[in-house]
Amino acid sequence: ETRFRLGLDNDQPVKIAVADYEAAFKRQAAIRDQLDVQRHLLARLVGKGPDEAAHLFAKPKVIVPSQIAAPDHLSLGLLVHRPDLAAALYRAHAASRLVRVATTQFYPTLDLTGFVGFNALTLAKGTDKLANFLFSGQSFTYGLAPGLRMPWFEGGRLRGELGAQRAEYDAAVELYNDTLLEAMREVADSLSAWQTTNEIMASHKRLVASLGDDWRLAKVRLVNGLDDDREVLRHRYPVLEQEYALRALESDQLVAAVDLIESLGGGYHNPDIEKRPKQNPS
Numbered sequence: 376e377t378r379f380r381l382g383l384d385n386d387q388p389v390k391i392a393v394a395d396y397e398a399a400f401k402r403q404a405a406i407r408d409q410l411d412v413q414r415h416l417l418a419r420l421v422g423k424g425p426d427e428a429a430h431l432f433a434k435p436k437v438i439v440p441s442q443i444a445a446p447d448h449l450s451l452g453l454l455v456h457r458p459d460l461a462a463a464l465y466r467a468h469a470a471s472r473l474v475r476v477a478t479t480q481f482y483p484t485l486d487l488t489g490f491v492g493f494n495a496l497t498l499a500k501g502t503d504k505l506a507n508f509l510f511s512g513q514s515f516t517y518g519l520a521p522g523l524r525m526p527w528f529e530g531g532r533l534r535g536e537l538g539a540q541r542a543e544y545d546a547a548v549e550l551y552n553d554t555l556l557e558a559m560r561e562v563a564d565s566l567s568a569w570q571t572t573n574e575i576m577a578s579h580k581r582l583v584a585s586l587g588d589d590w591r592l593a594k595v596r597l598v599n600g601l602d603d604d605r606e607v608l609r610h611r612y613p614v615l616e617q618e619y620a621l622r623a624l625e626s627d628q629l630v631a632a633v634d635l636i637e638s639l640g641g642g643y644h645n646p647d648i649e650k651r652p653k654q655n656p657s
Contacts, residue, residue, distance in 0.1 A: 395612075454558050456640030463551040470544035477537040561638035569631035576624045583621055586614045 414428040421427065454460055593610040596602040 453639060454555065454562070457558055457638075458640070460551070460554050460558050460640075463547070463554040467544070467547040467551045470540070470547040474537070474540045474544050477533070477540040558638065562635065565631055565634035565638050569628060569635055572624060572628040572631055576621070576628060579617065579621050579624055583614065583617045586610070586617055590614050 410432050414431050415425045417431065418425050418428040455464065590607070590610040593602060593607045597604065597607050
């Protein structure tokens with residue numbers, strides 16, 4: 376703008392600079408809106424008002440863990456902690472018990488129901504002495520009532536019930552298998568995403584460092600009178616753009632870490648993580 380006022384340049388660079396400024400201001404406003412939405416969601420998650428999360432995202436730098444508490448070996452016992460997989464497993468167990476119950480209906484049963492007591496009519500006779508009629512042999516009565524169940528006469532109904540229970544069991548097992556495969560896929564995808572994002576972020580940090588060196592060299596040339604402010608700004612702009620992209624990569628890595636924790640069922644802790652060699656992304 377100064378060069379334009381002095382007649383050293385036309386107004387095209389000024390218009391380009393104004394357009395870049397407005398685009399950056401628009402991006403900044405959109406980011407602030409996204410942060411407010413995330414604050415409100417987090418406050419709602421903990422059952423508080425919107426002002427409860429007003430202090431979040433105040434720090435300009437996000438701490439991204441260099442390591443993640445992933446298991447060295449993915450076992451079935453670890454995935455069972457997932458609520459959906461545990462529910463599918465319990466559903467299959469319940470269906471198998473119903474199949475066994477339906478199978479036992481084919482066996483004949485014989486129930487022997489016994490009863491013992493005192494005949495009230497006999498007790499009413501000879502009531503001159505209480506002990507005599509309470510323990511009189513004539514007043515004592517007992518019996519045995521057998522109950523026989525023969526399933527051969529209702530085989531069609533029993534076979535239908537057994538077939539229905541077996542179909543329920545097969546469906547429950549199929550659901551469990553599908554849930555297990557989906558859980559394994561989610562774990563593999565989230566772990567792969569975290570590793571890939573970590574590698575990309577390490578490369579991007581090297582890119583930001585290289586652009587930062589160019590910017591610092593431009594400032595040195597400005598101090599020594601070899602360049603003007605335009606060169607410094609021209610080298611500064613790519614640094615800001617790539618730093619913004621680096622923040623997006625950090626967000627992607629955190630999302631991948633949360634996805635991995637969720638796919639493992641949550642609450643997983645690897646005690647051997649401190650023994651692993653630390654990664655050096657830079």
